[in-house]
Amino acid sequence: MDYPTLWFVLLGVLLTGxxxxxxFDLGVALWHPFAKDDGERRLxxxxxxxxxxxNGVWLVTFGGALFAAFPEAYATAFSGFYLAFMAALGxxxxxxxxxxxxxxxxxxxxxxxxxxVFFTASFVATVVYGAAVGAAMAGVPLDDRGIMASxxxxxxxxxxxxxxxxxxxxxxxxxxLFLGLKTTGDLQRxxxxxxxxxxxxxxxxxxxxxxxxxxxxxxxxKNFDVHPWGLIIVVLNFLAVANVSRCxxxxxxxxxxxxxxxxxxxxxxxFGFALFPDLVASSTDPxxxxxxxxxxxxxxxxxxxxxxxxxxxxxxxxxxxxVYWTFRGKVRIDKHSY
Amino acid sequence: MPDETALGLDVVMLSRIQxxxxxxxxxxxxxxxxxxxxxxxxxxxxxxxxxxxxYEQAARFxxxxxxxxxxxGVVTGVVMEFQFGTNWAAYSRFVGDVFGSALAAExxxxxxxxxxxxxxxxxxxxRVGPKTHFFATVMVALGGIFSSVWIVIxxxxxxxxxxxxxxEHVVGERTALRAEIIDFWAMVFNPSTIHRLTHVWLGxxxxxxxxxxxxxxxxxxxxxxxxxxxxxxxxxxxLATVSxxxxxxxxxxxxxxxxxxxPAKLAAMEGLYETKAGAPxxxxxxxxxxxxxxxxxxxxxxxxxxxxxxDPSAEVPGxxxxxxxxxxxxxxxxxxxxxxxxxxxxxxxxxxLVAWWFYRRGTLFEQRWLLWFFVASVVLAMVxxxxxxxxxxxxxxxxxxxxxxVDGVATGxxxxxxxxxxxxxxxxxxxxxxxxxxxxxxxxxxxxxxxxGKIQHGPELDEGDDGExxxxxxxxxxxxxx
Numbered sequence: 001m002d003y004p005t006l007w008f009v010l011l012g013v014l015l016t017g018x019x020x021x022x023x024f025d026l027g028v029a030l031w032h033p034f035a036k037d038d039g040e041r042r043l044x045x046x047x048x049x050x051x052x053x054x055n056g057v058w059l060v061t062f063g064g065a066l067f068a069a070f071p072e073a074y075a076t077a078f079s080g081f082y083l084a085f086m087a088a089l090g091x092x093x094x095x096x097x098x099x100x101x102x103x104x105x106x107x108x109x110x111x112x113x114x115x116x117v118f119f120t121a122s123f124v125a126t127v128v129y130g131a132a133v134g135a136a137m138a139g140v141p142l143d144d145r146g147i148m149a150s151x152x153x154x155x156x157x158x159x160x161x162x163x164x165x166x167x168x169x170x171x172x173x174x175x176x177l178f179l180g181l182k183t184t185g186d187l188q189r190x191x192x193x194x195x196x197x198x199x200x201x202x203x204x205x206x207x208x209x210x211x212x213x214x215x216x217x218x219x220x221x222k223n224f225d226v227h228p229w230g231l232i233i234v235v236l237n238f239l240a241v242a243n244v245s246r247c248x249x250x251x252x253x254x255x256x257x258x259x260x261x262x263x264x265x266x267x268x269x270x271f272g273f274a275l276f277p278d279l280v281a282s283s284t285d286p287x288x289x290x291x292x293x294x295x296x297x298x299x300x301x302x303x304x305x306x307x308x309x310x311x312x313x314x315x316x317x318x319x320x321x322x323v324y325w326t327f328r329g330k331v332r333i334d335k336h337s338y
Numbered sequence: 339m340p341d342e343t344a345l346g347l348d349v350v351m352l353s354r355i356q357x358x359x360x361x362x363x364x365x366x367x368x369x370x371x372x373x374x375x376x377x378x379x380x381x382x383x384x385x386x387x388x389x390x391x392x393y394e395q396a397a398r399f400x401x402x403x404x405x406x407x408x409x410x411g412v413v414t415g416v417v418m419e420f421q422f423g424t425n426w427a428a429y430s431r432f433v434g435d436v437f438g439s440a441l442a443a444e445x446x447x448x449x450x451x452x453x454x455x456x457x458x459x460x461x462x463x464x465r466v467g468p469k470t471h472f473f474a475t476v477m478v479a480l481g482g483i484f485s486s487v488w489i490v491i492x493x494x495x496x497x498x499x500x501x502x503x504x505x506e507h508v509v510g511e512r513t514a515l516r517a518e519i520i521d522f523w524a525m526v527f528n529p530s531t532i533h534r535l536t537h538v539w540l541g542x543x544x545x546x547x548x549x550x551x552x553x554x555x556x557x558x559x560x561x562x563x564x565x566x567x568x569x570x571x572x573x574x575x576x577l578a579t580v581s582x583x584x585x586x587x588x589x590x591x592x593x594x595x596x597x598x599x600x601p602a603k604l605a606a607m608e609g610l611y612e613t614k615a616g617a618p619x620x621x622x623x624x625x626x627x628x629x630x631x632x633x634x635x636x637x638x639x640x641x642x643x644x645x646x647x648x649d650p651s652a653e654v655p656g657x658x659x660x661x662x663x664x665x666x667x668x669x670x671x672x673x674x675x676x677x678x679x680x681x682x683x684x685x686x687x688x689x690x691l692v693a694w695w696f697y698r699r700g701t702l703f704e705q706r707w708l709l710w711f712f713v714a715s716v717v718l719a720m721v722x723x724x725x726x727x728x729x730x731x732x733x734x735x736x737x738x739x740x741x742x743x744v745d746g747v748a749t750g751x752x753x754x755x756x757x758x759x760x761x762x763x764x765x766x767x768x769x770x771x772x773x774x775x776x777x778x779x780x781x782x783x784x785x786x787x788x789x790x791g792k793i794q795h796g797p798e799l800d801e802g803d804d805g806e807x808x809x810x811x812x813x814x815x816x817x818x819x820x
Contacts, residue, residue: 050457053412057453061445063419068442071434071516072509078423078430079759085424086770093413093777097784100409104788146509147427147760294509297435298518305439312446319454326458326465336461 003302004292005277007069010309012272014065018058019129019268020174020261025052027175029095029122030168031194032115038108040187041115042338045099047182047331049338052099054323056092068305072146072295073279080140080148080280084128091125094118103338123168130167133271134160137217139283146290148280162212166205170264173198173244177257182331195248195256203241213274219281220274230273237266350755352767353425358731359771360417362724363778367411369723372486372539373546374404375479378459380573382472392799396566397475398463399797400550403789405460410785412453417774425767429738429757435518436502436525437492444488452481483539490538494531496739497730498599501525504750517739529599533592534730540585541726544686545719547578552716553793555709563796568703571712575697579690585683590645596733597646600740601655602664603733606672608642609635610656616640617654622677625669630658632673663748665736675729682722689715 001009025048035041067074078085098118102111138159141150176195180188213220224230240262247256275281279295282288296302347355378400385393419441422430430438458466458474466474495501501524502517519525551574557567597604604610610617611630619641623632640650647654657666689711696702703709734740741751 050461053409053456054450054453056412056416057445057449060416060419060449061442063423064438064442064445067419067422067430067434068438071431071438074423074434074438075427075430075759076761078420079425079427079761082424082759082762082766082770085420086773089417089420090773090777092416093781096409096413097781100406101784101788104791145512145760149761290509297438298505301435301439301519304519304522305442308439308443308446312450316446316450316454319450323454323457326462334464336463 003299003306004069004296006306007065007296007302008272008276008279008292010306011062011065011069012268014058014062015272016265016268018055018062019264021055021058022052023171023261023264024048024174024178024257025055026122026126027171027173028179029118029175030126030172031175031179031191032119032122034190034194035187038111041111042103042333043183043187043331044179045102045118046333046337047179049099049331050323050327053096054320056096065305069297069302070279070290070292070295071297073290076142076146076148076280076290076295077136080150081132081135084132087124088128091121091128094121095125099338126168126171127164130164131156131160133167134163136281137163137213137219137271137274139219139281139289141284142280142282142288142290144285144288146280146288146295159209159212159217162205162209166202166209166267169198169202169205170260170267173202174257174260174264177244177248177253177260180253181257184330192248199244199248206241217274219278223273223276227273230270233266233269233273237263237270240266347764347768349758349762349764349767352764352771353758353762354754356425356767356771356774357421358728359778360414360421360774361731362727363782364411364414364418365724365727366720367407367414368482368486369538369542369545370549370720371404371408371411372479372482372542373544374400374407374549375475375482375546376543376577377546377550377574378404378475379472379479382468382475386468386472392566392569394468395797395799396570399566401459401475402792403549403553405456406785406788406792408456410781414778424770425759425762426738426757427759427761429752431514432516432752432757433496433739435516436495436499439519440488440492440495444485444492448481448485448488451484452478455481486538486542487535490535491526491528491531494534495525495528497534497734498528498530498595499739499742499750500528530592530595533588533595536588537585537592537726540581540588541719541723543581544578544585545716545723547574547581548686548712548715548719550574551578551712552714555712556793557796558703559706559709559713563799566797566799572697575690575693578686579694582683582686582690586687589680589683594646597654600734602657602660602667603672603730604646605655605657605660606667606669606733607676607729609669609673610642610654611658611669613653613656613659615643615653616651617642617656619645620673620677621681623673625673627669663743663746664741665748665753667733667735672729672733675725675732679722679725679729682718682725685718686715686722 028044028048032041032044035044063074094117098114098121102114102118134157138157140148143149173195176191176198179191180195183191240259243259244256244263247253247259277291277293278289279292280290282290378397381393381397381400384390385397422437422441455474455477458471459478462471462474499517501519501521503520504515505518506513507516507518550570554567554571554574557563558571593604593607596607608617609620609623609625609632611625611627611632616639618635618637618639620632620635620637623635623637625631626633643652643654644650646652657669660666689708693702693708693712696705696708736753736755737751738754738757739752741748743749
């Protein structure tokens with residue numbers, strides 16, 4: 001494996017980490033308006049309380065690694081999708097501060113305000129991530145200098161709307177399953193109903209999106225011809241999705257959550273698999289596409305950063321495990337909670 | 339191609355305004371949390387060592403304030419990372435190989451460490467033992483410091499670039515010139531990294547100390563949590579004194595470094611329009627770029643020559659010589675920001691020494707005017723940190739990556755005007771300035787309101803704050819009539 005490919009894979013790992021981990025805390029926010037009273041809403045926020053900030057770091061590191069490993073792709077995508085990135089930034093800022101501010105003043109209107117912000121910001125962030133995947137798959141007009149020349153409206157196609165809806169349903173499912181693990185009693189029973197609803201939406205949207213992709217986007221399937229082993233992931237994804245319903249039915253909460261995580265990881269994999277070796281695919285002239293080769297940093301830098309990743313990632317996994325272990329079990333409200 | 343908005347501002351100016359706005363708001367928080375992190379480590383370490391409950395209570399109180407500042411630092415930091423790509427795409431293409439790798443290292447080595455242990459620090463009090471909690475505190479403090487290391491390396495490389503070459507790189511149908519690392523350690527230890535890192539850390543320590551002194555002094559003036567406030571104040575006063583004295587030394591080395599590597603920045607900081615033997619050191623002044631002189635200046639004659647070259651008659655090159663080679667930075671902003679920073683630093687050294695003098699005489703806590711000064715000191719320290727940043731960044735204009743000089747010609751750098759995104763329009767940038775302006779103004783107000791709430795609530799002390807003792811203590815600090 002050459003270094004650009006290695007970094008393509010490592011970016012995939014960071015993105016998978018982000019989607020699986022922040023996926024459930026964004027999902028919790030999507031269910032937040034369905035909580036019955038302030039006590040339940042507080043439980044929901046505190047179920048992700050010690051975890052959401054660390055989960056977000058996967059995205060920040062993904063951004064930094066993309067900048068370092070493939071600066072041309074980073075520059076083209078971030079400046080080309082200007083408004084989308086501003087919306088995502090707004091979502092990230094408001095989401096973080098709503099969690100932080102919500103419990104700080106004991107007034108009903110104050111909580112309603114930040115609850116609304118919490119839901120809206122999480123919804124916007126999820127939609128932007130999902131739509132970005134769709135836009136990347138569909139390709140964008142690039143000129144011969146690798147610069148994007150399209151307006152924001154042109155970037156929102158049917159396929160982007162589908163992938164946005166798919167992402168919403170996937171995160172909603174993942175979040176509901178997470179809440180099933182963290183709550184008890186009546187609330188826990190209701191999270192199962194939520195999970196079933198999200199599950200059916202997810203299966204339907206997954207089938208439609210896959211159908212549209214196969215029918216209208218050549219890029220979606222071309223790599224299976226060259227690397228048929230990719231089909232293994234498709235099969236595993238189907239098994240994971242099927243296992244979610246089996247475990248939900250039987251009440252195996254932990255297994256259902258792990259399965260929905262695997263399904264999200266499979267989606268990220270299939271996205272990367274379809275894109276490879278492009279990072280920003282040109283919809284006009286394929287020769288203008290930014291690939292992992294023409295947009296990569298120098299080999300010396302990619303090597304150096306691979307060393308950083310080798311040293312750093314074991315520590316990262318260790319901290320993440322310690323935090324998840326420390327805050328395992330049902331969510332409790334104490335004086336250190338939000 | 340550069341389009342303009344109705345106000346006549348082009349993409350470059352608007353992008354610069356946006357960057358200045360977002361970085362200055364962001365930069366309120368990291369120095370504060372780096373400084374407070376040191377305070378937290380000290381308090382929890384002291385608690386483990388002495389088992390005195392007051393240290394634990396103090397640590398819990400300052401941790402609550404730390405958490406709020408940290409959250410705002412994180413969200414405004416994400417904006418900075420995205421902005422290199424959204425608004426400075428051409429710059430990102432040019433420096434990604436070098437700057438990007440420092441940024442990625444910050445993510446892998448600092449952010450995960452901070453965010454992981456932050457949750458133990460904030461939520462783990464009753465879940466993990468005191469030793470583990472102390473360890474988490476140390477890791478969060480270290481995370482903040484690691485983060486500053488990588489960011490300052492990245493920024494310093496732009497100021498004094500080394501360890502790289504410029505190479506043609508093929509993208510699609512075109513080739514583009516970009517900087518590539520050839521010597522990682524030379525890039526990391528470029529000529530300004532150590533000086534600038536020391537300066538940033540000391541500035542952070544002063545700010546963290548002033549934050550603690552400010553709140554403690556206010557409690558003392560109001561006669562609340564007196565024992566707690568006295569201990570906090572003295573601890574922070576020690577940190578502030580040592581750091582601000584060391585900051586003067588660090589500042590001197592920085593000025594020498596700037597004189598050597600970025601002479602046009604030094605000339606702008608000191609308003610030196612004409613090359614001069616025996617150049618003066620201004621205490622105050624009003625640079626007048628139209629007339630090429632400093633109006634209403636109060637200066638130490640030959641002071642600059644003496645400081646930079648240890649020789650009062652040494653010649654210091656001015657903008658008349660440097661401008662044609664390097665381009666001219668905005669002199670007024672650079673000069674005022676620099677002098678504001680130095681002025682506040684000097685004031686801080688004076689104030690801390692005066693405080694010790696009263697402390698020796700046992701009357702420190704009776705000096706209400708001095709306590710009021712320290713209540714305000716946190717604002718001064720913040721202004722000084724911001725001003726230092728502004729001086730460093732405006733002083734390197736018109737360059738975003740500083741050039742090297744070959745035969746009197748500046749080469750190898752990147753001009754700020756050439757660094758902006760090619761596909762972004764002026765109205766989009768204006769829109770995002772308004773967007774961030776509204777968000778940050780709201781956040782700023784909420785931050786102050788919530789900070790005030792936490793300060794009014796005060797530390798949760800188990801003992802000692804009943805009415806009788808409070809009135810005795812009020813008497814102690816000369817507040818019997820309050």
